[in-house]
Amino acid sequence: MNRFEDKVVVITGGASGLGRATALEVAKEGGKLVLVDLDKEGLEESQDEIKKIAPQTKVELAEANVAKEEDVSRYIQFTMDTFGRIDGFFNNAGIEGKQNLTEDYGIEEFQRVLDINLNGVFYGMKHVLKVMKEQGYGSIVNTASVGGIRGVGNQSGYAASKHGVVGLTRNSAVEYGQYGVSIKAIAPGAIMTNMVEESLKQMGGDDWEAAGKEFISVNPMKRFGKPEEVAYLATFLLSNQANFINGTVIAIDGGQSFQY
Numbered sequence: 001m002n003r004f005e006d007k008v009v010v011i012t013g014g015a016s017g018l019g020r021a022t023a024l025e026v027a028k029e030g031g032k033l034v035l036v037d038l039d040k041e042g043l044e045e046s047q048d049e050i051k052k053i054a055p056q057t058k059v060e061l062a063e064a065n066v067a068k069e070e071d072v073s074r075y076i077q078f079t080m081d082t083f084g085r086i087d088g089f090f091n092n093a094g095i096e097g098k099q100n101l102t103e104d105y106g107i108e109e110f111q112r113v114l115d116i117n118l119n120g121v122f123y124g125m126k127h128v129l130k131v132m133k134e135q136g137y138g139s140i141v142n143t144a145s146v147g148g149i150r151g152v153g154n155q156s157g158y159a160a161s162k163h164g165v166v167g168l169t170r171n172s173a174v175e176y177g178q179y180g181v182s183i184k185a186i187a188p189g190a191i192m193t194n195m196v197e198e199s200l201k202q203m204g205g206d207d208w209e210a211a212g213k214e215f216i217s218v219n220p221m222k223r224f225g226k227p228e229e230v231a232y233l234a235t236f237l238l239s240n241q242a243n244f245i246n247g248t249v250i251a252i253d254g255g256q257s258f259q260y
């Protein structure tokens, strides 16, 4: 398939995990890319991987902090100056934050997680929607989480931010559908990326692999998801094929959200 020929896709969190896996899929199908992240080295690694599998791909890198509105405005302006349009926006950068009971959850930590996971997603939508409305076309995929549709525990900041992402998705979807723009959220379960490895280390310390086995024992499919499995979903949702899917939150979790 060549669903992204002549299309421009911006991906935040493009230096790692779900963002990188999705960038690779978009590149395979002819898309032009702007990858946004704080992590310069990771961005360069993503670019190298893309060039290996799809050497013709136009891929630009933008070092930016999604929690700073001026950075967001800058990477959107950069995309418009470089490519002149934005067809797909994978609004995906995020962190888990420290795990703790609510009473022990740090105030600063709560703010930090909200700043990145919620404010970052809002700033991204605010700037990209303006562009897409004018174009009369576009698709936004926000990364929420199973923690945005269910209670998981020990994740006050994460839960608040990801439930917030679901709310932002639904609110903007009803505003912008009339302009040909669709907005959806994905709710991944445990997908093996750097973020999940760090999360398991918080739970199990040096024995984090054992913590991982215990964690997936309650998943109906008894395994972690793979980044490329999320990438297949995200690329479909970013493509024109998914234009009528609007305001929807799609879980990709091996069925785990039905188990809680």
Ligand code: NAD
Pocket: 012, 013, 014, 015, 016, 017, 018, 019, 036, 037, 038, 039, 042, 064, 065, 066, 067, 092, 093, 094, 095, 096, 116, 120, 143, 144, 145, 146, 187, 188, 189, 190, 191, 192, 193, 194, 195, 196
């Ligand atoms: P990851 O750590 O591999 O990738 C996240 C990327 O976001 C990193 O490259 C990081 O540098 C970047 N990032 C973090 N803060 C940033 C900021 N302020 N500005 C710009 N970039 C920033 O993790 P991942 O699993 O690929 O996570 C991607 C998204 O998926 C996150 O929003 C996460 O909450 C969500 N998610 C992941 C899982 C999972 O199991 N992996 C499950 C549910 C939701």
